[in-house]
Amino acid sequence: MTDPIIDPVGPVLQTGEVARAVADAAVIDNAGRRVDVRDRGSYVRIEVEGGECVLRRATIADELGRPFRMSELELIMPSFVGRIDTSSDVYRFYHGHTSTPDTDQKGARA
Numbered sequence: 524m525t526d527p528i529i530d531p532v533g534p535v536l537q538t539g540e541v542a543r544a545v546a547d548a549a550v551i552d553n554a555g556r557r558v559d560v561r562d563r564g565s566y567v568r569i570e571v572e573g574g575e576c577v578l579r580r581a582t583i584a585d586e587l588g589r590p591f592r593m594s595e596l597e598l599i600m601p602s603f604v605g606r607i608d609t610s611s612d613v614y615r616f617y618h619g620h621t622s623t624p625d626t627d628q629k630g631a632r633a
Contacts, residue, residue: 530572531572532604533571533605534614536567539599541587544591546558549576556573571616578616583596593612593614604616605618
């Protein structure tokens with residue numbers, strides 16, 4: 524058994540094809556970070572270390588083998604851990620008020 528991730532962030536998704544593709548995309552889009560995927564039967568919990576989880580539409584589409592819209596993710600995501608920034612191409616789950624080049628100091632999209 525592995526140690527739990529300290530301060531994990533990420534989505535909780537209903538089990539299915541999209542959840543599997545998102546889990547695979549999480550590993551790709553968060554290279555260098557530990558990603559735990561916990562299959563709980565009716566839902567999948569994706570936890571990423573380091574206080575940030577990035578999911579890119581293009582990566583999910585590649586894993587699905589078909590076009591993908593981020594709104595599909597919203598339909599199967601009853602919950603998530605952390606805060607969330609959303610766009611049509613990237614979802615970012617994070618802790619606190621960290622900023623990245625495309626967000627302002629409060630974590631909101633610029």
